[in-house]
Amino acid sequence: MPEPDFENRTVLVTGGSRGIGRACCVRLAQAGARVAINYHSRSDDALEAAKLVEAAGAEAMTVQANVADPGSVEAMVAAVNERLGPIDMLVNNAGVFEYVTHESTTLEHWQRTIDVNLTGLYLVTWAVKDQMIERGFGRIVNMSSISALRARPYGIAYAASKAGVVAFTKSASDALIPYNIRINAVAPGLIDTEILEGVDQATLDRIVAETPMKRIGQTDEIADVVHFLLSEASRFMMGQVLVASGGRVMLP
Numbered sequence: 001m002p003e004p005d006f007e008n009r010t011v012l013v014t015g016g017s018r019g020i021g022r023a024c025c026v027r028l029a030q031a032g033a034r035v036a037i038n039y040h041s042r043s044d045d046a047l048e049a050a051k052l053v054e055a056a057g058a059e060a061m062t063v064q065a066n067v068a069d070p071g072s073v074e075a076m077v078a079a080v081n082e083r084l085g086p087i088d089m090l091v092n093n094a095g096v097f098e099y100v101t102h103e104s105t106t107l108e109h110w111q112r113t114i115d116v117n118l119t120g121l122y123l124v125t126w127a128v129k130d131q132m133i134e135r136g137f138g139r140i141v142n143m144s145s146i147s148a149l150r151a152r153p154y155g156i157a158y159a160a161s162k163a164g165v166v167a168f169t170k171s172a173s174d175a176l177i178p179y180n181i182r183i184n185a186v187a188p189g190l191i192d193t194e195i196l197e198g199v200d201q202a203t204l205d206r207i208v209a210e211t212p213m214k215r216i217g218q219t220d221e222i223a224d225v226v227h228f229l230l231s232e233a234s235r236f237m238m239g240q241v242l243v244a245s246g247g248r249v250m251l252p
């Protein structure tokens with residue numbers, strides 16, 4: 001368990017209600033942070049995540065918002081500020097994935113994917129960056145994917161959105177480091193969450209066989225990387241993409 005090095009820090013985790021986001025909420029709560037748990041549609045999951053955060057001894061709040069909607073994002077940030085104070089740390093984790101062929105990659109699918117995974121990340125970052133600039137402190141971790149780094153024939157829009165996250169991370173971190181806002185990204189491989197529901201078992205088995213560690217990852221294994229990138233243990237790192245994929249992708 002990490003040291004409580006985030007005491008008096010407020011963190012917002014988008015898509016914090018389940019999956020990787022929930023594990024991040026719990027890990028950051030263990031580190032002492034106050035945690036704002038964003039969700040889109042499943043309030044019960046968010047309440048369950050809040051219970052886990054509180055069980056770890058931290059203050060929690062749940063906040064509904066669609067990260068792809070500017071008004072919704074503004075309202076979310078205002079609600080977090082009112083209840084937990086200025087946001088010190090942000091985990092841009094909310095994301096959607098649909099397992100689709102190129103024939104099913106319609107403009108509607110493309111826009112839905114880019115809107116949540118990329119525009120949403122921009123909207124939330126821009127909604128919190130001014131308060132970070134004002135206070136001369138900010139730590140941000142963006143959720144990319146190894147799909148950004150390799151061919152993804154059954155997720156073309158998803159791969160493009162996650163490659164956008166990598167480019168956004170590099171450029172925004174360069175622009176914002178003068179204000180002590182440090183931005184990095186994580187690129188997970190296959191992680192055991194509901195997002196994989198549409199992927200058939202044969203494909204999952206093939207991916208595991210191709211993975212040197214011969215298994216899929218668990219959400220806490222990504223939460224540990226997020227904690228590291230938000231913490232001072234990574235203080236000389238910015239604009240980086242850390243791959244956690246059981247060796248399926250190895251960089252450089």
Ligand code: NAP
Nearest residue numbers: 015019020039040041042066067094095145190191193195
């Ligand atoms: P998940 O279990 O499906 O959880 C997705 C989370 O995002 C939920 O909390 C969901 O909230 C939220 N969300 C979805 N659309 C949203 C929107 N428009 N506005 C706000 N929140 C929204 O997914 P996961 O596997 O934990 O994935 C988390 C992140 O990791 C994603 O960015 C994903 O692309 C990335 N990732 C996952 C894997 C993997 O194998 N699992 C691999 C690489 C990268 P509701 O439940 O309320 O809808």
